[in-house]
Amino acid sequence: xxxxxxxxxxxxxxxxxxxxxxxxxxxxxxxxxxxxxxxxxxxxxxxxxxxxxxxxxxxxxxxxxxxxxxxxxxxxxxxxxxxxxxxxxxxxxxxxxxxxxxxxxxxxxx
Amino acid sequence: xxxxxxxxxxxxxxxxxxxxxxxxxxxxxxxxxxxxxxxxxxxxxxxxxxxxxxxxxxxxxxxxxxxxxxxxxxxxxxxxxxxxxxxxxxxxxxxxxxxxxxxxxxxxxxxxxxxxxxx
Numbered sequence: 001x002x003x004x005x006x007x008x009x010x011x012x013x014x015x016x017x018x019x020x021x022x023x024x025x026x027x028x029x030x031x032x033x034x035x036x037x038x039x040x041x042x043x044x045x046x047x048x049x050x051x052x053x054x055x056x057x058x059x060x061x062x063x064x065x066x067x068x069x070x071x072x073x074x075x076x077x078x079x080x081x082x083x084x085x086x087x088x089x090x091x092x093x094x095x096x097x098x099x100x101x102x103x104x105x106x107x108x109x110x
Numbered sequence: 111x112x113x114x115x116x117x118x119x120x121x122x123x124x125x126x127x128x129x130x131x132x133x134x135x136x137x138x139x140x141x142x143x144x145x146x147x148x149x150x151x152x153x154x155x156x157x158x159x160x161x162x163x164x165x166x167x168x169x170x171x172x173x174x175x176x177x178x179x180x181x182x183x184x185x186x187x188x189x190x191x192x193x194x195x196x197x198x199x200x201x202x203x204x205x206x207x208x209x210x211x212x213x214x215x216x217x218x219x220x221x222x223x224x225x226x227x228x229x
Contacts, residue, residue: 102152
């Protein structure tokens, strides 16, 4: 399977702490994206990092990509209760196909 | 439309019946995806349409599942002789190869999903 794997499967932290989740994948990619899902419904795009980039920031989000290890991490700083959601990484191969990981369920305790 | 639209949002059907799920992608998006997500699980790729190319059907779990995309726009996912294990949220998404992030750097936009319950 080309599907990615997120780690950990579940994460529970206190509000204000940082949350780090990881994604590993199996094939070479064009880019990697992180998505957020609330309430088991549609996913919302958070951030995209291309295969030739190593780090990217967007607000409280920081994404790193290590193509040699086929892994990425998503860091959410100063977490808030509203960050509680499931987070998925998606890898895009050259043919514009996307494969999603299994997700990390994040709970931020107020 | 402004976003990806899916219908029905919820469907309860009896085991053995056929169901059709509809997806109306964002206007102009040439790529369309179907994913399935069981309760508390990750997204399972089902099928991918890109323009006029032959669809990538490699994720369809059995021959009871089929999908078509008419006129390069609306797509219908059909599940024949539904089984209880088909119960899941079926998510549709679309993207444009020439999105804001550039060729092969586009993001995909999801609908709110169709929740299927087979009883």
